[in-house]
Amino acid sequence: MLIGNHLAASKGYAAMGKNALELGANTFAFFTRNPRGGKAKKMDEADVEKFLNLAKENGFGKIVAHAPYTMNLCAAKEDIRAFSKNMFVDDMQRMEYTPGNYYNFHPGSHVGQGVEAGIEMIAEVMNDVLTPEQNTTVLLETMAGKGSEVGGKFEELRAILDRIHLPEKVGVCFDTCHVWDAGYDIAGHLDEVLAEFDRVIGLDRLYAVHFNDSLNERGSHKDRHAKIGEGQIGAKALERVVKHPLLAGRPFILETPNDDAGYQREIALVREWAEA
Numbered sequence: 001m002l003i004g005n006h007l008a009a010s011k012g013y014a015a016m017g018k019n020a021l022e023l024g025a026n027t028f029a030f031f032t033r034n035p036r037g038g039k040a041k042k043m044d045e046a047d048v049e050k051f052l053n054l055a056k057e058n059g060f061g062k063i064v065a066h067a068p069y070t071m072n073l074c075a076a077k078e079d080i081r082a083f084s085k086n087m088f089v090d091d092m093q094r095m096e097y098t099p100g101n102y103y104n105f106h107p108g109s110h111v112g113q114g115v116e117a118g119i120e121m122i123a124e125v126m127n128d129v130l131t132p133e134q135n136t137t138v139l140l141e142t143m144a145g146k147g148s149e150v151g152g153k154f155e156e157l158r159a160i161l162d163r164i165h166l167p168e169k170v171g172v173c174f175d176t177c178h179v180w181d182a183g184y185d186i187a188g189h190l191d192e193v194l195a196e197f198d199r200v201i202g203l204d205r206l207y208a209v210h211f212n213d214s215l216n217e218r219g220s221h222k223d224r225h226a227k228i229g230e231g232q233i234g235a236k237a238l239e240r241v242v243k244h245p246l247l248a249g250r251p252f253i254l255e256t257p258n259d260d261a262g263y264q265r266e267i268a269l270v271r272e273w274a275e276a
């Protein structure tokens with residue numbers, strides 16, 4: 001079982017690796033830069049080297065970097081789109097220091113331009129930025145469909161994927177809270193939702209799971225994460241997600257509102273479910 005949580009990136013890669021080990025994790029997520037800002041810290045090669053050794057020694061799975069929330073590839077304003085593209089380019093270069101991992105991002109918000117226009121813009125930037133040489137797989141996150149978010153429907157992610165010239169560099173990250181908030185009944189009909197994902201996108205494109213409970217009811221389009229078992233999806237349903245054979249092998253990342261002790265407990269709980 002590959003399980004971990006979202007860690008604070010401020011202390012560097014080696015510190016994140018150590019923190020993950022302390023929590024019982026063998027993968028993790030982190031923001032490549034301030035999630036609300038744009039500036040990234042300079043890469044420290046010695047720090048990255050230490051992390052790569054630690055990850056190898058401890059059998060870490062792929063880590064799942066997260067793009068900043070300010071990155072909107074389909075913003076209405078040209079300057080925000082340009083700023084977002086620059087961050088994307090820079091993050092792809094930074095990711096190459098830790099080759100072979102995942103970079104997850106929110107497809108974007110079309111802010112009134114319409115979902116089709118959003119899909120076109122997102123795919124266009126991705127096609128400009130992605131290269132055949134890169135060793136990172138970029139993941140489109142399933143979204144709650146809040147406001148004008150693109151990616152609240154599997155069909156929208158599929159429409160982006162269909163436009164990508166380097167499909168082997170792009171996959172999907174399945175966020176349980178977002179999928180639920182978008183209206184998919186993973187609590188009552190998990191098999192059907194996964195069958196739908198397979199029909200529309202293909203389960204072979206599902207590379208990672210963001211594992212969260214949701215504060216709100218199904219279809220709320222709110223995107224408020226809850227601790228595992230303390231939300232509307234519930235522990236029983238989330239246990240079935242962990243145990244589902246069609247999701248086996250993917251890194252599961254907790255983005256629940258927790259401190260370290262809470263994450264440690266949830267990581268242990270997920271492991272228990274996976275191994276039972």
Ligand code: FE
Pocket residue numbers: 066106141
């Ligand atoms: Fe996210």
Ligand code: FE
Pocket residue numbers: 141175210255
């Ligand atoms: Fe997420």
Ligand code: ZN
Pocket residue numbers: 177178223224225
């Ligand atoms: Zn969320």
